[in-house]
Amino acid sequence: MSSSNQHQFRYTQTPSKVLHFRNLPWECSEEELADLCSPFGKIVNTKCNVGANRNQAFVEFVDLNQAISMVSYYAASSEPAQVRGKSVYIQYSNRHEIVNSKGPGDVPGNVLLVTFEGVEAGDVTIDIIHLVFSAFGFVHKIATFEKTAGFQALIQFTDAETASSARNALDGRSVPRYLLPENVGSCNLRISYSAHTDLNIKFQSNRSRDYTNPMLPVNQTAIDSALQRKELESNVLLATIENMQYAVTVEVLNTVFSAFGTVQKIAIFEKNGQTQALIQYPDVTIAAAAKEALEGHNIYDGGYCIQ
Template structure:
């Protein structure tokens, strides 16, 4: 379809307009600074969300293209939208303005017929004089994988980002192969294609949370519950019950680290606030602040085993996912406790990974508390109440107090395999196995790291046993100045 020139209404050959000239509204739009090997599909994906396209001419040698919309209103809407949110194609900003042309007359009628047909039937687009097929979208459902996940990406954040490209009907989030993924359904395939073209490879936050987008094999999503893991925006009547744990998709969030500074999300012309090393994205002119995660940093933990639980136990367990400040076991309801994390991000992280886990024989429930802080007991409180509340704000066992710590990169859901570190060279495999066995845990497998004998993997009989082993043996003294560090591993032996 590419052409070296276009024929104007009066028959003379000329380009549309210089970039410094202001054009009056027209159905014909001029696109500049396109990638040299841009495809017709990529150009059309910019326009089809705003209306039907009747003609397209690409000038690849000049990195330009001309689009003719079927109505001036559609063209005006498209220009107005992209003026405030400049588009990108393959991370390269594209400039769009009205053309001086009132219509396009092509020299190749076959091409003209092809693009006209595509505008009427955008779901199966054929473009190009050779009749080659361009699949605009196999499905209105996108499969989204978020890589380098160092900050929470909630269902609401996904809805906010993708709704810029059309009507988001349903979202399901889940974890597979230790990757946070989502299925997102648009109202039609055109919107899904436009979102995929614009967002694939972009970062939600500065330098992290990279979107990898493809079409799903599903044509529609079946959402049973409206909660923080799934949502059907067309049905407000759905219950908020938990997803069936035997369903095809898990719902636990994947590992990610907290960050010291809340990030900023930008509209789809380069989502990062500023260019990061190795990035081709320039800072956009208009930014959109993503709503931060919930402001609460206090968690309510319920269905605990009152015979086995203690503030220190909860401090160690929740400390895997953030720096615990205070813990309070409720005096009149000892199967419940309040855990205060250092910030809301860590609270969300701990809740995502620990809700529904089994501890001391009970399946615990973790949710955000309405309390902004955990109050310390008054001086006149009884001894029992004093014991049930602990302040850990100055603890040396906080894992994330050092900015940029490697611990941020090694946060994983509870698993039967534990990662052991800070092992002295004098401690043998048998000694470590005996340490866990003598504490009542069944060691199924053990392996030192080949390149670093200070670290090892140990597999126990179950996830519940691994949780209890971590609580019991994290910070266990191995020699006079070295203490064992225990965390969950994503690996298996």
């Protein structure tokens, strides 16, 4: 070991069988960490995607000497540890075990608490929230509000399994840019579990919705905003296919339009010398988002457009 490396090693923390990894690739997996660590000993626990940028992790070895051997090896090596070509920095953790007991916000439940970072109330509508989260299952209820943490929403799913799949996929991600107003640069999602199990929604409005109770009264402000819409929205889109250089099939259209939600029905027909299609979604929100994103865009490069 060179003197420079000895100097570096001398100031590391007290040895621990838990190692702290920094500068990992985005969403580094447990398998990738195991590949890096397994030559030095047996791993008993991991905690991945830690930190604001989700690029840190903790790995617990079964024995302290195994952790020491890994730190010593890379302290003496001229080549740093690497995952996916990125140099990874390793040091002892100040914790001596990775505790599996979950704190508040980590206990899985059917209601998620979502914080929308970088936006104010009104920038992200309740319809956009419903569109994003209904991709993972039926959303029962949504309640939005403003707290010191910023603009937040409670989102109720059927069960904890569905909520967990949404949290795992969306936590730390951004709301798609095409769904945001032009004045908003980005909107990051921070998601934890709520202690709530059944939200109490008293009326449908631009701040709260109960998708299980169509008979719930509508708040007057919601009616007013609906009347101000420039055009009548429908859950069925009429798509006109132009510049057709490839065959149009139900399968192709289903692939394109399913990106925004469940497509219930597709009908293709000819009218006035043009190929058109009707695409039916479960609700207006999904149809509006698909129309906003796809109108005027090519399906294939040099292919045809959807109007």
